[in-house]
Amino acid sequence: MSTGQAVAAVEFSSTTQQRFAREVAKYPADQAQSAVMACLSIIQQEMGFVSTGAEASLAAYLGMEPIAVHEVTTFYNMYNQQPVGKFKLNVCTNLPCQLRDGQSALHHLEHKLGITMGGTTADGLFTLQQSECLGACADSPVMLVNDRHMCSFMSNDKLDQLIDGLRASEGQS
Amino acid sequence: MNAEQILSQFRANGVQTCFHGRHINPQIYADLNGGNWSLKDYVARGGYQALRKVLGKDGAEPAGDPPVVGMTQDQVIATLKESALRGRGGAGFPTGLKWSFMPRQFPGQKYLVCNSDEGEPGTCKDRDILMYNPHIVIEGMAIAAFAMGISVGYNYIHGEIFEAYDRFEAALEEARAAGLLGDNILDSGFSFQLHAFHGFGAYICGEETALLESLEGKKGQPRFKPPFPASFGLYGKPTTINNTETFAAVPWIIRNGGAAYLACGKPNNGGTKIFSVSGDVEMPGNYEVPMGTPFSKLLELAGGVRKGRTLKAVIPGGSSAPVLPASIMMDCTMDYDSIAKAGSMLGSGAVIVMDDSRCMVESLKRLSYFYMHESCGQCTPCREGTGWLWRMVSRIDEGEGRPADMALLDNVAENIMGRTICALGDAAAMPVRAMIKHFRHEFEAKIASANAPAA
Numbered sequence: 001m002s003t004g005q006a007v008a009a010v011e012f013s014s015t016t017q018q019r020f021a022r023e024v025a026k027y028p029a030d031q032a033q034s035a036v037m038a039c040l041s042i043i044q045q046e047m048g049f050v051s052t053g054a055e056a057s058l059a060a061y062l063g064m065e066p067i068a069v070h071e072v073t074t075f076y077n078m079y080n081q082q083p084v085g086k087f088k089l090n091v092c093t094n095l096p097c098q099l100r101d102g103q104s105a106l107h108h109l110e111h112k113l114g115i116t117m118g119g120t121t122a123d124g125l126f127t128l129q130q131s132e133c134l135g136a137c138a139d140s141p142v143m144l145v146n147d148r149h150m151c152s153f154m155s156n157d158k159l160d161q162l163i164d165g166l167r168a169s170e171g172q173s
Numbered sequence: 174m175n176a177e178q179i180l181s182q183f184r185a186n187g188v189q190t191c192f193h194g195r196h197i198n199p200q201i202y203a204d205l206n207g208g209n210w211s212l213k214d215y216v217a218r219g220g221y222q223a224l225r226k227v228l229g230k231d232g233a234e235p236a237g238d239p240p241v242v243g244m245t246q247d248q249v250i251a252t253l254k255e256s257a258l259r260g261r262g263g264a265g266f267p268t269g270l271k272w273s274f275m276p277r278q279f280p281g282q283k284y285l286v287c288n289s290d291e292g293e294p295g296t297c298k299d300r301d302i303l304m305y306n307p308h309i310v311i312e313g314m315a316i317a318a319f320a321m322g323i324s325v326g327y328n329y330i331h332g333e334i335f336e337a338y339d340r341f342e343a344a345l346e347e348a349r350a351a352g353l354l355g356d357n358i359l360d361s362g363f364s365f366q367l368h369a370f371h372g373f374g375a376y377i378c379g380e381e382t383a384l385l386e387s388l389e390g391k392k393g394q395p396r397f398k399p400p401f402p403a404s405f406g407l408y409g410k411p412t413t414i415n416n417t418e419t420f421a422a423v424p425w426i427i428r429n430g431g432a433a434y435l436a437c438g439k440p441n442n443g444g445t446k447i448f449s450v451s452g453d454v455e456m457p458g459n460y461e462v463p464m465g466t467p468f469s470k471l472l473e474l475a476g477g478v479r480k481g482r483t484l485k486a487v488i489p490g491g492s493s494a495p496v497l498p499a500s501i502m503m504d505c506t507m508d509y510d511s512i513a514k515a516g517s518m519l520g521s522g523a524v525i526v527m528d529d530s531r532c533m534v535e536s537l538k539r540l541s542y543f544y545m546h547e548s549c550g551q552c553t554p555c556r557e558g559t560g561w562l563w564r565m566v567s568r569i570d571e572g573e574g575r576p577a578d579m580a581l582l583d584n585v586a587e588n589i590m591g592r593t594i595c596a597l598g599d600a601a602a603m604p605v606r607a608m609i610k611h612f613r614h615e616f617e618a619k620i621a622s623a624n625a626p627a628a
Contacts, residue, residue, distance in 0.1 A: 133295075149181075
């Protein structure tokens with residue numbers, strides 16, 4: 001936003017626009033801005049992250065200022081402002097999870113993937129992040145994969161199965 | 174297998190947290206098995222009978238003088254008041270009283286909002302309601318909307334539980350198709366449009382005015398109160414906000430009466446409550462029990478302290494609630510009044526159990542990091558104070574504490590409390606003060622060893 005460079009607009013496909021329209025329809029006609037969070041998560045699901053260009057195009061679609069969209073992207077923890085690995089892993093380490101091996105699950109993944117938290121594997125498959133409360137405290141160790149898939153009771157064995165399975169699904173076992 | 178199939182293998186199925194058969198007289202979680210969330214199953218359990226009763230569509234003869242079909246708005250609110258249902262999100266405010274604050278005769282648009290932004294560390298009860306019994310929330314909201322003359326509602330769902338958002342959307346579709354939501358519900362003349370909204374990772378949006386800002390498509394920064402949402406809420410219109418579990422309690426109350434609900438709990442603390450038990454227990458999970466159940470009984474339901482260890486401390490109402498030592502906790506019953514009398518809060522009903530192996534300095538360090546991370550940055554005492562608290566607790570934990578830190582910790586916490594727009598500042602300060610009050614020796618021991626003269 002502060003680079004001063006021209007922002008390349010992003011063209012949304014008709015399928016994406018249909019998903020946007022379904023969200024916008026939930027709100028009064030003069031309150032399309034209420035759909036911004038849902039639309040940004042749709043963009044992230046389809047493009048992997050929210051680019052400045054996508055923010056500008058969404059702003060035009062919803063009739064908002066681009067900076068108002070950018071405020072939302074930067075305020076909420078789950079929006080990716082930069083590209084991430086194909087699988088973004090968020091491990092909860094808040095106190096209830098810390099008491100049930102959440103922290104050691106994160107360390108296990110760091111060791112297995114050969115990266116530290118916040119990093120992405122060289123093959124671009126995995127990004128590993130620490131997260132705050134996912135609201136699944138009794139399932140600990142618990143992690144969220146790509147914002148929409150909660151994985152529960154993740155012992156080290158299950159973490160290994162998950163990582164190996166996802167690698168295999170990408171033909172990289 | 175593709176990635177979706179692999180991920181689905183690790184999806185929770187509710188067996189450990191909800192379908193364990195260790196509830197006591199459950200109302201919200203009764204008879205659930207994970208496969209019976211849909212409309213036809215809910216109706217088979219007596220679902221939507223309360224809405225039919227309210228709307229006069231249950232086949233009952235007109236009653237009263239003058240004869241009335243169904244219930245009046247005043248009757249619904251009076252029933253809620255009699256039930257002593259108190260808000261299940263954390264504040265424990267009487268629900269019937271809150272509903273009576275809504276200016277029903279206001280001629281413009283009014284809104285009803287469900288707060289399912291369940292992010293208070295330790296709390297995971299609303300997720301199981303939305304996943305396994307979503308129609309009970311829809312029915313409760315429709316009854317609330319009728320009672321307050323509201324025609325549009327939103328359910329704000331924690332973004333991290335996206336599967337619950339998808340499930341709720343599916344349940345909404347079923348209810349609309351069956352004429353239980355939308356225009357002219359059950360041909361009664363009453364209309365109510367209900368939609369689902371998801372957050373995307375901001376603890377602060379559980380605060381009701383931050384939630385409204387977020388629902389308007391903005392940063393979730395709390396509003397100054399007053400004005401309260403009942404007069405200036407969503408889009409500046411009168412708005413009533415209740416927690417998921419609060420709405421889920423409503424159908425039972427309407428079917429069975431306010432007095433029967435009150436009798437399930439104890440005076441001033443009506444009904445059942447779902448407690449999310451986490452931490453050092455054998456069987457963490459959600460347990461729905463009558464209000465006033467002894468803590469010792471709840472601990473027993475969760476399998477007791479794990480690995481044969483002994484109980485050290487409990488945070489009884491979510492991470493913002495003051496910690497209580499085992500000796501005090503074992504004498505408490507699980508209701509608003511008992512826990513308040515013991516010096517803490519029932520809050521959202523999230524019971525975080527800690528055994529005798531736990532270091533309280535390390536535990537507080539993790540909580541303090543959380544509040545620093547989630548402060549919205551709007552108020553200086555919170556924005557600066559939460560980071561200051563975390564840095565002090567961190568250095569004490571890491572063996573670099575200073576002799577003056579104990580007094581300074583207390584002083585910083587005291588100066589955050591009551592000086593911020595919303596309760597996040599208090600929520601960050603209360604755990605600090607309670608830890609110092611009950612476990613001061615652990616902090617002092619770490620500081621003393623850090624400052625011991627070299628041998």
